[in-house]
Amino acid sequence: MDLNEKIVSLAKRRGFVFPSSEIYGGAGSTWDFGPLGVELKNNVKRAWWRAMVQLREDVVGLDAAILMHPRVWEASGHVENFIDPLVDCRECKHRFRIDDLPGGERLIDAWRAGDVDVSSLGCPVCGKKTLTVPRRFNLMFKTFVGPMEDTASVAWLRPETAQGIYVDFENVQQATRRRIPFGIAQIGKAFRNEITPGNFLYRSLEFEQMEMQYFVHPGEGAAKFEEWRAERMRWYTAYGIPEGKLRFREHAPNELAHYAKRAVDIEFDYPFGGFKELEGIHDRGDWDLRRHSEYSGKDLSYFDDLTQEKFIPNVVETSGGADRGTFAFLLAAYDEEPDKDGTRVVLRLHPALAPYKVAVLPLSKNEKLAPLAREVWAAVRPHFMSTFDEAQSIGRRYRRQDEIGTPLCVTVDFDSLEDKQVTIRERDSMAQVRVPIAELAERIREKLPIG
Numbered sequence: 001m002d003l004n005e006k007i008v009s010l011a012k013r014r015g016f017v018f019p020s021s022e023i024y025g026g027a028g029s030t031w032d033f034g035p036l037g038v039e040l041k042n043n044v045k046r047a048w049w050r051a052m053v054q055l056r057e058d059v060v061g062l063d064a065a066i067l068m069h070p071r072v073w074e075a076s077g078h079v080e081n082f083i084d085p086l087v088d089c090r091e092c093k094h095r096f097r098i099d100d101l102p103g104g105e106r107l108i109d110a111w112r113a114g115d116v117d118v119s120s121l122g123c124p125v126c127g128k129k130t131l132t133v134p135r136r137f138n139l140m141f142k143t144f145v146g147p148m149e150d151t152a153s154v155a156w157l158r159p160e161t162a163q164g165i166y167v168d169f170e171n172v173q174q175a176t177r178r179r180i181p182f183g184i185a186q187i188g189k190a191f192r193n194e195i196t197p198g199n200f201l202y203r204s205l206e207f208e209q210m211e212m213q214y215f216v217h218p219g220e221g222a223a224k225f226e227e228w229r230a231e232r233m234r235w236y237t238a239y240g241i242p243e244g245k246l247r248f249r250e251h252a253p254n255e256l257a258h259y260a261k262r263a264v265d266i267e268f269d270y271p272f273g274g275f276k277e278l279e280g281i282h283d284r285g286d287w288d289l290r291r292h293s294e295y296s297g298k299d300l301s302y303f304d305d306l307t308q309e310k311f312i313p314n315v316v317e318t319s320g321g322a323d324r325g326t327f328a329f330l331l332a333a334y335d336e337e338p339d340k341d342g343t344r345v346v347l348r349l350h351p352a353l354a355p356y357k358v359a360v361l362p363l364s365k366n367e368k369l370a371p372l373a374r375e376v377w378a379a380v381r382p383h384f385m386s387t388f389d390e391a392q393s394i395g396r397r398y399r400r401q402d403e404i405g406t407p408l409c410v411t412v413d414f415d416s417l418e419d420k421q422v423t424i425r426e427r428d429s430m431a432q433v434r435v436p437i438a439e440l441a442e443r444i445r446e447k448l449p450i451g
């Protein structure tokens, strides 16, 4: 099994991630987060919010609606430009994005210039020269509001959370009396009708984004772009992804999204195909607020009363995926080491991300130990997300907690009944220390940098 297969298998077996609608054969490239997965993903989102909103003086939060006025997506350019060019093979019926064909980059350039020709190319699956001419496929999911399915009632499921922030820019700025520069951060669902979804959580149809739009004076965009890309890289390493597994990649002009003047991806070294996008940092210039001003008729320019200058703010965006991020944290944390029973699997998750911080384990399943062990768990529960496990040998139970990344196990043994002490065992070093039950919460807190 390669690392990807190991993670997919562990995720299913231990309740991190299940295929959606599995009893019906699966919904295809949509995923459900199980009891451990929801904790892990919530922790990833919490760590992001802490870094991007709580610890900053200059960023505030927002939670905008998924369904927006349909004109939003015309203004944003998504109706016209959020397009994949697709070809079908008339023979074997497979479908491809033209950038997945041999010479894909050149084909994309030619397609953008309006003169792409794929008639001489063989189908990548059956080899026949039976590819159709490319057609435009919009990646947004369309739906209808109300009982009529007509053009007047069209609504789109948002393909990025960013637009909610632009549309609320003035509301937020006035309600919080912010001066530029300042940022608005949001976490929420986004939807894309991806043609080539796959690789587990890497590319799915429904996912969560963690996006921040930083509004700046037009002259300040370039400098803030540098600050934010460094800041975002720091965040991933602070939460445990090794530097060697991350890198920056600048977008070439022909791959820039329609809204971007400049884009740099933070890439992660995935076990399928190596370095690929984890998060994008974009200089969106004044594209979004200018377009929304034009399309809504509401002037979204900003007046600086100190300099007496009026301008449309420029935007530096940081845009990461909560699901793709969770996946990267899982991949980076996975470790195997030899031990006396064969192999110890350890998820070396940062304690702030680990689903459970503490597992309380009676040394054995014994009616004398159970009441005290449950008492200890009850004392720990209000302070830390924790679990309790009394089935099978203590060694097996340590391994089970290692495999899901629990940083600390607290063991209640027969001596505990007399001396009112328990043993804390650390996941990474496996070191053990004995502490009084009365000081347990405090001693755990000392060991866990969870913010």
Ligand code: GAP
Binding pocket: 159, 160, 161, 162, 192, 194, 201, 202, 203, 204, 205, 206, 207, 209, 211, 277, 278, 279, 280, 317, 319, 320, 321, 322, 323, 324, 325
């Ligand atoms: N607002 C800008 C924007 O949406 P993007 O590069 O298209 O930029 C940003 O997406 C991030 O959203 C990606 O880096 C990735 O983490 C996540 N993402 C995008 N499409 C995804 C998909 N189909 N499945 C999972 N995550 C996705």
